[in-house]
Amino acid sequence: MSDNNRLRIAIQKSGRLSKDCQDLLKQLGVKLNLREQRLIAHATNMPIDVLRVRDDDIPGLVMDGVCDLGIVGENVLVESQAERQAQKLNANVTKLAKLDFGYCRLALAWPQELGQQPLSWFEGKKIATTYPEILKQFLKAQGINASTVLLSGSVEVAPRAGLADAICDLVSTGATLEANGLLQGETILESNACLIQNPAMDNPQKQALLDTLLPRLKAVRQAKE
Numbered sequence: 109m110s111d112n113n114r115l116r117i118a119i120q121k122s123g124r125l126s127k128d129c130q131d132l133l134k135q136l137g138v139k140l141n142l143r144e145q146r147l148i149a150h151a152t153n154m155p156i157d158v159l160r161v162r163d164d165d166i167p168g169l170v171m172d173g174v175c176d177l178g179i180v181g182e183n184v185l186v187e188s189q190a191e192r193q194a195q196k197l198n199a200n201v202t203k204l205a206k207l208d209f210g211y212c213r214l215a216l217a218w219p220q221e222l223g224q225q226p227l228s229w230f231e232g233k234k235i236a237t238t239y240p241e242i243l244k245q246f247l248k249a250q251g252i253n254a255s256t257v258l259l260s261g262s263v264e265v266a267p268r269a270g271l272a273d274a275i276c277d278l279v280s281t282g283a284t285l286e287a288n289g290l291l292q293g294e295t296i297l298e299s300n301a302c303l304i305q306n307p308a309m310d311n312p313q314k315q316a317l318l319d320t321l322l323p324r325l326k327a328v329r330q331a332k333e
């Protein structure tokens with residue numbers, strides 16, 4: 109059985125946030141023995157366990173109290189909060205810090221040959237995305253009736269494949285959109301990685317450890333400025 113006094117932190121196992129998360133933990137003084145295939149890595153110098161999972165699972169693990177802390181993109185956090193609210197599940201987390209990595213934006217894009225288009229062009233269109241809840245909220249706020257097509261990968265090929273008229277996808281440099289003949293439009297969400305906490309964590313030992321980590325996090329961030 110796991111030791112209930114160990115602080116559990118969920119991070120992405122392999123992907124765009126993994127290296128920055130590992131570096132951050134190192135800068136906070138957490139010594140980890142990261143063996144490739146292990147789900148859980150135990151810190152050797154403090155009572156911390158690091159769970160390495162898919163980024164999509166991180167908000168739920170923290171909301172359900174399986175993990176005390178998590179590092180995840182705001183895009184994934186906002187989408188899963190909306191999804192869980194729609195399912196009447198607990199979606200509470202405390203955002204402890206916005207981190208200085210994982211920057212990207214969720215933006216609309218459509219085939220380049222159509223040229224610039226106003227938002228009203230989306231009326232009645234079909235939009236492929238991995239973030240249907242964020243997109244639906246945006247469309248509702250803009251008073252646009254469009255349908256969403258959920259794709260968990262390769263969203264950028266959807267228009268060419270005839271699956272959708274347009275897309276709503278994560279962009280950092282815009283190179284992928286350009287390579288797929290898409291024109292970037294409105295940004296609907298700007299996102300960074302963030303540190304989240306389960307607000308119901310009530311273990312004094314874990315809290316004491318967290319109280320030593322947060323000032324270190326602040327110091328690390330200030331040192332970079």
Ligand code: ATP
Pocket residue numbers: 120121122123124125161162163164180181182183184210211212278279280281299300301
């Ligand atoms: P997983 O296997 O963990 O589900 P994934 O394929 O969903 O991984 P990644 O592509 O590794 O996720 O991206 C993880 C996070 O990195 C994104 O959710 C986002 O917050 C951030 N990110 C930063 N830049 C980009 C980008 N250009 N494209 C996609 N995500 C980006």
Ligand code: ZN
Pocket residue numbers: 162163164
């Ligand atoms: Zn993912």
